[in-house]
Amino acid sequence: MNNSQKKSIFKASLRTYNTKISVVEKELNINLGQKNPNMKLGDFLAQNGYKPLADILKLAK
Amino acid sequence: MTFDFIKNNILKQNLEISLDHIIILATIAKDKNYNFSEISKSSLRQSIIIHSASIIEGLLFDYIDLIYLDPEYKWKLKSKKVLYKISDTLEIVGGEYHREQIKVDTKTLNIIQLIQILTKNNYISKNLSHNLDKVRILRNGQHLGARDMIQNFSEKDLTFTIQTLKELYIFLQKEYSKINQ
Numbered sequence: 001m002n003n004s005q006k007k008s009i010f011k012a013s014l015r016t017y018n019t020k021i022s023v024v025e026k027e028l029n030i031n032l033g034q035k036n037p038n039m040k041l042g043d044f045l046a047q048n049g050y051k052p053l054a055d056i057l058k059l060a061k
Numbered sequence: 062m063t064f065d066f067i068k069n070n071i072l073k074q075n076l077e078i079s080l081d082h083i084i085i086l087a088t089i090a091k092d093k094n095y096n097f098s099e100i101s102k103s104s105l106r107q108s109i110i111i112h113s114a115s116i117i118e119g120l121l122f123d124y125i126d127l128i129y130l131d132p133e134y135k136w137k138l139k140s141k142k143v144l145y146k147i148s149d150t151l152e153i154v155g156g157e158y159h160r161e162q163i164k165v166d167t168k169t170l171n172i173i174q175l176i177q178i179l180t181k182n183n184y185i186s187k188n189l190s191h192n193l194d195k196v197r198i199l200r201n202g203q204h205l206g207a208r209d210m211i212q213n214f215s216e217k218d219l220t221f222t223i224q225t226l227k228e229l230y231i232f233l234q235k236e237y238s239k240i241n242q
Contacts, residue, residue, distance in 0.1 A: 029156050044091075
């Protein structure tokens with residue numbers, strides 16, 4: 001496994017249900033338009049049409 | 062880790078990478094700094110559907126290796142001897158007819174074969190089987206040459222696909238828990 005693959009797997013573990021969306025925004029350089037930077041990624045996904053995806057992340061907690 | 066019940070470490074990491082990519086695509090699709098056209102939105106949904114189907118295939122692949130499958134048989138003609146040649150396309154033959162067990166190499170199975178075998182052996186419900194097959198058909202939209210129209214991947218298609226992935230995930234979490242007891 002090369003460094004790039006290791007980094008990718010490490011990053012994957014950062015994107016969990018409880019990851020703050022402000023962290024995701026910074027990491028992906030995007031603006032999700034949320035006023036609360038502490039909002040959880042899982043809650044954001046659930047409110048934006050990806051509830052089953054949020055549920056999978058919740059089940060894995 | 063999301064796929065803790067998978068023992069194969071390489072598969073587990075590949076599943077994590079695909080799920081991670083789905084989350085990236087799902088969040089990028091909501092970026093307020095970029096105004097996605099309807100075609101772009103459809104393509105983003107298609108990418109998520111393809112990666113979801115890829116996860117589904119990986120999960121089924123792992124599951125089928127854990128369970129017992131009823132052996133399958135086929136008849137095979139040996140020592141074939143042509144008795145009468147009727148024409149270039151028809152011969153009457155004799156020989157020995159043997160019933161042989163088919164050795165299934167699970168590593169070579171594709172998603173449709175995985176679904177069919179698990180359904181036939183009653184390991185997954187008819188309903189789950191039906192939903193997995195619908196995801197497979199959506200995933201096949203990636204084959205552009207086979208399309209006879211411009212395919213639009215809707216929010217409904219996307220939600221259905223991720224919902225089916227969730228159904229399979231929950232089902233397998235329970236099944237692996239039973240197997241490992």
